[in-house]
Amino acid sequence: MRVIDKKSIAVLPFVNLSNDINNVYFCDGLTEEIINALASIKVLLVTSRTSSFYFKNKKVTSKEIREKLKVATFIEGSVRTSKNKMRITVQMIDALDDFHFWSETFDRNPENIFEIQDEISLFIAEKLREHIGHLEIEDKLVEAIDVPVAIYREYLKGRYYMMRLDYKNSIKGVNILKEVIHKSPNFSNPYLDINLAYVNMGTMGLLPALEAYEKAQPYLLKALELDPNSSRSQLNLAWIECWQNWNLKKAYEHANKALEMQQTDDIYLTISNFLTVEGKLDAASNYLDKALQLDPYAAINHHYKGFLYYLKEDYKTAIPYLKKALDLDPKLPFPPIYIGICLLMSGKPNEALTYFGSLEGVSVKDLTKLGGETMCYAMLNETEKCNEGLKELETYSNTDLVDKAFTFLILVNALLDNNEKVIDLITQAYNNRLPVILLLNPSPILKPVKNHKRFKDIMLKAIPDNLNYKQKKKYKQALLDSNEIKKYSKELEQIMIDYKLYLNPDLSLKDLASYLELPANYVSQLLNLGFQKNFSEYVNTYRISEFKERVLLEENKGLTLMAVAYDSGFNSKTVFNTFFKKIEGITPNTYLKSNS
Missing domain, CATH: 1.25.40 (Serine Threonine Protein Phosphatase 5, Tetratricopeptide repeat)
Known part of the structure; x- marks a missing residue:
């Protein structure tokens, strides 16, 4: 079970206490603006809109919020408006200990809408800092918009x-x-x-x-x-650079700029998408886990978790995530494709055929039923039905459904071992700049053609940093150069801040390497040259900083020094005392006395 981070918060949808339907729009807008404002505060983990609004108009207990959203604190509020007055009531609840530790009523002029949003966001941030510890808070969290x-x-x-x-x-x-x-x-x-x-x-x-x-x-x-400089704009630019321009380097630049402004689930999901395109599936999973942490009720996050397991050929694990996505959003078109394919690739072609045949609605319109059944006929050696399906799929290759049509044409021919035909179709897709090209690289169904020279050439033209074909060239016997050390050092520091890996007492060098998608010996070298530390020194430096912050908190005054040290990631009294004295020059007890 994941430990709940004390710097995590959810903002539940504000309740409309007025009869005016127009006030509902304001309540939702106020909730969203507070979520966005708090998300701009570094190290604060803010549940995204989708998961917060999942609880709209539902009566829930503090325990349910803690268990379902995995947050330490949550906000709830209400809005009542009259002609010239707006009353906003806000409460902050400690979800871990189940008590209201702050509430406030704001009586304001409805015309001062931007000032109200900023004032309440700042007030919440300040009260949160008083309760959970230090946060860097800007003077303004919500900028006024120049419109009436x-x-x-x-x-x-x-x-x-x-x-x-x-x-x-x-x-x-x-x-x-x-x-x-x-x-x-x-x-x-x-x-x-x-x-x-x-x-x-x-x-x-x-x-x-x-x-x-x-x-x-x-x-x-x-x-x-x-x-051009808002996080939403940067995120849109990242998508354009990846899926339209096929420029992953620029795509990462824009996505990371967006992440610097706000830590939101859709940004983490986007970076996970880009890593998937490169074939970096472990790193993609790490970023996707962060998206799920911030938005556990977003259907697309559960779908993508299942999709990553599919790419890793762990079909049994993939299916429950894909089904969870459909439970959350039955209209989401992607999960049915991969539920059926996972059944097919698990050696259950008849079960897959039944599943695809049962699909209705959106899935029929986007070729999932036709394409899925044709794949099943290919696996079942039902040649006549498979050829009929292929012919029908080909009729869509000059329509708005061209991308989906080519996807299924490529996959069906791969299952039929028509490798030359597969390469011809991929060449056509590449020449027509179809986005499907970017998702062929990690596809398990295309394993038989991945060593084909024409396939490699296309993948390297579309994805110059393709992991599957450049990794051996990239990691030569030579050491990391100065630019690589600078790049990966920055990435590693961000990962340590985002994921707090040091809180895991069993963290290993290999674990750290999986987040960077580098061999363990390269990460060891990176720590030595980029930080002048070995693995233990590097990780324990973070643990010491965590201890220093935790041991001074009011809530921890009843704990022993070692209890706080264990909570900070240490698993040995000797190691803790040795490192603390080495880094701080004094004993932990002396530090506590001098700072009490």
């Missing part, structure tokens, strides 16, 4: 409908947001939200993908023109 309050309220209304994610409400939200743009053309948020609405509709099969992405593109470009 009435238009901002309309924006919140549009976003409210857009985030309901079905076709009817998405279109309604888009139309409201277009009207907001007409009134305030320099307001960047509605452009980003319209872009997101179309991308979501294309991804979920509510619109043809090509049509949806074409509609989304101009809104994204305008948003980037107006505000």
